[in-house]
Amino acid sequence: MDADVVVVGAGPTGLLLAGDLATGGARVIVLEKRPAGLSNLTRAFAVHARSLEVLDARGLADELLTRGQPVTSLRLFQRLTIDLAGLPSRFRYVLIAPQYEVERLLRRRAEEAGVVFRHDLQVSGLVQDSDGVTVTTADGASLRARYVVGADGARSTVRGAVGIPFPGRAVIRSMVLADVRLARRPADLLTVAAANDSLGFLAPFGDGWYRFIGWHGDRDVSEDEPVDLDEVRAIARATLHDDFGMTEARFLSRFHADERQAPTYRAGRVFLAGDAAHVHSPAGGLGMNTGMQDAANLGWKLAAALRLPDDTAGVVLESYDTERHPVGRQVLRTSGGILRVATLPGPFVAAVRSGVVGLVSRVAPVRRRAALTVSALGVAYPRPHGAHPLVGTRARDLPLEGGTRLAEALRAGRFVLVAPAGAPTPDLPAALGEVDPAERVVTRRTDGGATALLVRPDGYVADASAGA
Ligand SMILES: Cc1cc2nc3c(=O)[nH]c(=O)nc-3n(C[C@H](O)[C@H](O)[C@H](O)COP(=O)(O)OP(=O)(O)OC[C@H]3O[C@@H](n4cnc5c(N)ncnc54)[C@H](O)[C@@H]3O)c2cc1C
Structure with a gap:
């Protein structure tokens, strides 16, 4: 074997996954077709709360x-x-x-953990057998690993090579994307506005540049049609009622968005994560976030599978699809829902939209639910029948003995057993007792809570019980 795991694609999904795998003790090679050091100005820009927690648990958020x-x-x-x-x-x-x-931070972490990056290498195919997977590249090289993860984006070669389909459809065409400077500062909000069959979105990068995404229902032109600043200004005025004196643009393009999801994220020893598994519109800014959270779910499981007997490894690995596929489906729904409400044409629909949105805005629990959905803090995994209600939910960042926090304890990439303050040294559950002590951290919470928690390396509650 050249590696335990070959990760195809060095986008945010592949980088986070590779770092987690290496932290978990796996030998990892990342294959990336782009040359090293090429930055991409055009892509995602919203890092939601759950992703920040995921990055915090890797020492990168601050x-x-x-x-x-x-x-x-x-x-x-x-x-x-x-x-x-x-x-x-x-x-x-x-x-x-x-x-x-x-990507810069995730890359640095992965390199420090020992991940090997090979650039200018385009994966062209793969074959798997009962022991491993052989990956071939366009220049005729081949590599062998026990597992392969396709984090190679929407047009995933890995997905195609294992025959997993990618059903779905185009949901919006001719969206305009521009990174601009503004003469007048808008209110300090992320603004999404719809008016007159147009949609406008403006967000500050914080360094003087703003991202504008716009769409005009009447203007369905080919993606090759150049975009100029006047078109961007016109959509901004129609939707946001101001172009804020847009002066300079560092990037202007036209793009379309598809809504697609792979029916399964696994074929034997091959897994899909991030855009390779699901794509949707940019509404909600969920793409990069969901990919990183796929990676956080898969990384520790693959690292564990390398050490576990085959039958146990199988159960652990199967849970990746069981847990993440429904999340992907929900993300498609959320993003598609926002987009459809925003782009439905006609004055009657606009009035209904305004009425519904007005109603929603007055119902606090609905507003709270919307915030939990967009931030992904509300994501929970299936709970076995009769298990403690916290099982499957994300563990909140608790203060721990020694002045640390749970997010810091999770940086070791292991299970963390959190006992209530003052509890005797925890008597480990039998199943956990079989695990190498080096694979988990035992600590006590200092927030006064009386519930003991066993937290998975990805920050979700594996088990909980009242008292020690
Ligand atoms: C123009 C554009 C604008 C976007 N805007 C937003 C936005 O505003 N908000 C948002 O949330 N999301 C946005 N997205 C989506 C977001 O960027 C993605 O969800 C995110 O990049 C997914 O990360 P990923 O790592 O799964 O895939 P990617 O970032 O696509 O990374 C895949 C990597 O795999 C490599 N690769 C592909 N094929 C091969 C191969 N055969 N061999 C080797 N390497 C390969 C690619 O070079 C790439 O580096 C945008 C995407 C695009 C293209």
Whole structure:
């Protein structure tokens, strides 16, 4: 074997996964077709609260915060404000930070953990057998690994090679994307506005540049048609009622969005994660976030599977699809829902949209639910019948003995057993007792809570019980 795991694609999904695998003791090679060091200005820019928690549990969030701009509320369609300041998290906002900054930090961490990167190598196919997978590249090289993960984006070669389909459809065409400078500063909000069959979205990067995404229902032109600043200004005026004196653009393009999901994220020893498994519109800014959370779910399971007997490894690995596929489906629904409400044409629909949004904005539990959905803090995995209600939910960042926090304890990439303060040294459950002691951390909570928690390496509750 050349590696335990070959990860195809060095986007945010592949980078986070590779770092987690290496932290978990796996030998990892990342294959990437792009040359090293090529930054991509055009992609995602919203890092939601759950992703910030995921990055915190890898020691990267505080640094990323210095590279972005926190935004505490989202204004949708002029009337609905989703307030993120009440989120149950250390990160009560969405951080506007360019994708290349997220990738830079994840890459550094992966390299420090020993991941080997091979650039300018395009994977062209793979074959698997009962022991492993042989990956071939366009220049005729081949590599062998026990597992392969396709984190190679929407047009995934890995997905095609194992014959997993990618059903779905195009949902919006001719969207305009522009990174611009503004003469006048808009209110400090992420703004999504729909008016007159147009849609406009504006977000500050925090360094003087703003991301504008716009769409005009009457203008369905080919993606090759150039975009100029006048078109961007016109959509901004139609939707946001101001172009804020857009002056300079560092990037202008036209793109379309598809809504697609692979029916399964696994074929034997081959897994799919991120855009290779699901794509949707940019509405909600969920793409990069969902990919990183796929990676966090898969990484520790694959690292564990390398050490476990085959039958146990099989159960652990199967849970990746069981847990993440429904999340992907929900993300498609959320993003598609926002997009459809925003782009339905006609004055009657506009009136209904305004009425519905106005109604939603007055119902606090609905607003709270919307914030939990967009931030992904509300994501929970299936709970076995009769298990403690916390099982499957994300563990909140608890204060722990020694002045640390749960997110810091999770940086070891292991299970963390949290006992109530003052409890005797925890008597480990039999199943956990069989695990190498080096694979879990035992600590005590100092928040006064009386519940003992066994937290998985990805920060979700594996087990819980009242008292020690
Ligand atoms: C133009 C554009 C604008 C976007 N805007 C937003 C946005 O505003 N908000 C948002 O949330 N999301 C946005 N997205 C989506 C977001 O960027 C993705 O969800 C995110 O990048 C997914 O990460 P990933 O790592 O799964 O895949 P990717 O970032 O696509 O990474 C896949 C990697 O695999 C490599 N690769 C592909 N095929 C091969 C191969 N055969 N061999 C080797 N390497 C290969 C690619 O070079 C790439 O580096 C946008 C995407 C695009 C293209």
